[in-house]
Each structure stands twice: as C-alpha cells, then as structure tokens.
Amino acid sequence: MGTPFEDMADIDRLVHEPARLAITSALLSCESADFLFLQRITGLSKGNLSSHLSKLSAGGVVGIEKSTDGRPRTTVRLTPGGRVTVSAHWDRLLRLHEAAEAWTDPGA
Amino acid sequence: MTSPHDIDRLHRVRAVTTDLGDYKGLHLLVLGLFLVFLAFAAAGRGELIAPGVFLAAGLLLVVGRYYRERFGDVRPLNTAGRVVRRVLLPLLFLPLALVLITLSNVFGLTDGPVSVAGFLSALLLALATGPRWRMRAHYPVAAAAMALASVLPLGVLTPSGTHPFLVDSPPMPLPLALGTVLCVCGLLDHRTLVRTLPPAPRTNETD
Numbered sequence: 001m002g003t004p005f006e007d008m009a010d011i012d013r014l015v016h017e018p019a020r021l022a023i024t025s026a027l028l029s030c031e032s033a034d035f036l037f038l039q040r041i042t043g044l045s046k047g048n049l050s051s052h053l054s055k056l057s058a059g060g061v062v063g064i065e066k067s068t069d070g071r072p073r074t075t076v077r078l079t080p081g082g083r084v085t086v087s088a089h090w091d092r093l094l095r096l097h098e099a100a101e102a103w104t105d106p107g108a
Numbered sequence: 109m110t111s112p113h114d115i116d117r118l119h120r121v122r123a124v125t126t127d128l129g130d131y132k133g134l135h136l137l138v139l140g141l142f143l144v145f146l147a148f149a150a151a152g153r154g155e156l157i158a159p160g161v162f163l164a165a166g167l168l169l170v171v172g173r174y175y176r177e178r179f180g181d182v183r184p185l186n187t188a189g190r191v192v193r194r195v196l197l198p199l200l201f202l203p204l205a206l207v208l209i210t211l212s213n214v215f216g217l218t219d220g221p222v223s224v225a226g227f228l229s230a231l232l233l234a235l236a237t238g239p240r241w242r243m244r245a246h247y248p249v250a251a252a253a254m255a256l257a258s259v260l261p262l263g264v265l266t267p268s269g270t271h272p273f274l275v276d277s278p279p280m281p282l283p284l285a286l287g288t289v290l291c292v293c294g295l296l297d298h299r300t301l302v303r304t305l306p307p308a309p310r311t312n313e314t315d
Contacts, residue, residue, distance in 0.1 A: 029125040037180030040305035
C-alpha cells in the first residue's frame with residue numbers, strides 16, 4: 001500500500017469509470033446479474049450498457065452469457081480475475097475515502 | 109475521483125444487489141395483507157381462508173413477475189454468512205419457540221397479561237430480516253416495538269386480564285398487528301429498491 005497519491009495514480013481506469021464502477025460493484029455483490037438489473041443500476045440505455053460491458057469483457061473483467069431458450073436473456077458475471085481486480089479497486093477506493101476524510105490542510 | 113456521495117450510492121447499490129430479494133417488498137405486502145385478512149376473516153368464517161390462500165398465492169406470482177420484468181434479477185452469492193442468516197438463524201428459532209411455548213404453558217401464561225406468541229412473532233421478524241439492517245432499520249424498530257408490546261403486562265388493562273395479542277375474536281390483534289408491520293416494512297423495502305434502481309431509459313433496442 002502506497003501513499004494516497006500513489007494509490008490514486010494506480011487506479012484502474014477500466015473499472016473506475018463511473019458507469020463501469022457501478023456495474024462491477026453490483027457484480028462484486030452477487031454471483032451474476034441480468035442485463036435489465038444492470039441497466040437499472042446504471043441508468044444507461046441498452047446501447048451504452050452494451051458498450052461498457054464489451055469493454056469490461058475485452059479487459060477480462062466480466063463474462064457475458066446469452067441464453068436464447070425461451071425469452072432471450074443476457075447474464076453477466078465477474079471473471080475470477082475480475083473479482084480480484086474489482087475487490088482490490090474497492091479496497092483502494094475505501095482507503096482513499098478514509099485518507100480524504102482524515103486529511104487536514106497543513107496551511108489551515 | 110469518486111466523491112463521497114458516489115461512494116454512498118455505490119454502497120447502496122452493493123447492499124441492494126447482495127439482498128435483492130429482501131428489497132422486493134411487495135411480496136411482504138401481500139403476506140401482510142393476507143395476515144390482516146386472516147385477522148378479520150379467520151375466526152368463525154373458515155370457508156374464506158382457502159380462497160384467501162389462492163388469492164395471496166396468485167398475487168405473489170404476479171408480484172414476482174412484476175419484479176423480474178421491471179427490475180431484472182440477480183443470482184446471489186452463497187457465502188457462509190448468507191447460509192447462517194438464511195438457514196441457521198431461522199432454524200434456531202424453532203427450538204427456542206418450543207421452549208418458550210412450553211414454559212408459557214407450564215407457568216399458565218397462555219391467557220395471561222403478557223403474550224408469548226407476540227414475543228415469538230417479534231423474534232421471528234428480527235431473525236428473518238437481520239442482522240443486515242443498514243438500510244432496513246424499520247425491521248429492528250418494528251420487532252422491538254412488537255416485543256415490547258408483547259412483554260408489557262397489557263392484560264392488566266383489560267377486563268378479562270388477557271393480553272390484547274391473545275384475543276382470538278375478530279379482528280384478532282396479533283395477526284392484525286403483525287400484518288400491518290409486514291405491510292409497512294414491505295412498502296419501505298420497495299421504496300428503497302425503487303430509489304436505488306431508477307427506471308431504465310426506454311429504447312427500441314434489444315439486449
């Protein structure tokens with residue numbers, strides 16, 4: 001663990017983008033989620049959500065499964081590596097959050 | 109940089125995702141309404157119970173479909189903590205309930221000034237919903253209020269000396285109180301869900 005500034009420099013940009021952070025945070029709390037749930041979590045349109053999921057999938061963070069039996073359904077889950085990445089990202093975020101709250105202006 | 113406000117929102121998202129089923133409060137609303145129905149209809153009008161059960165079961169199916177189509181679904185993580193909360197804690201309730209019921213019979217409390225059944229209902233409410241009450245403070249509050257109302261000797265205020273929760277003529281106060289609690293808590297859960305998951309933008313694309 002480095003200083004807060006080193007932590008900020010190490011932030012994973014793929015995961016940290018606000019919409020993708022909401023998606024991965026939700027997925028970190030469950031085994032898998034369907035497309036509609038992720039849409040409700042993020043408030044994104046279907047096209048935008050698909051675009052973010054494609055980026056996460058290309059980065060190996062999530063796995064996407066499409067079932068066509070009956071009603072078409074898209075299920076998304078974190079890959080094992082993605083779960084480690086997102087957990088580490090959350091730890092870093094919480095550390096930065098605590099550091100920001102504890103910080104006092106030396107000039108004050 | 110993610111602001112504290114965003115962190116709070118992400119915490120809400122994680123809490124709702126972890127226990128999505130718990131926030132689908134309209135299920136509880138249906139159960140609560142069924143209990144209220146029982147409180148008014150059960151005593152002396154048993155023929156109404158079967159249609160009431162079918163109606164409640166039908167409403168639960170409709171509510172389940174509504175949630176699936178409006179909010180989507182998640183498959184929860186089966187962690188050890190979740191198994192303890194979902195299985196072991198409610199299972200612990202059974203022997204505890206048996207002990208308390210036996211003791212109340214031994215000490216002649218079945219029609220006394222306090223209500224063991226009311227206390228057990230409050231305990232079950234707390235066990236079935238706890239201990240993750242971060243965004244569901246209404247459950248410990250409701251359970252504590254019901255437990256307090258059950259153990260206070262309110263029977264001394266009634267002409268018969270019986271606690272109001274033990275009255276078995278309609279409207280029966282215990283199912284009425286429990287049903288009302290479930291209705292209110294269910295609506296509050298649903299409100300949390302709706303506030304955390306805003307409506308998805310409508311487009312013509314398919315997923």
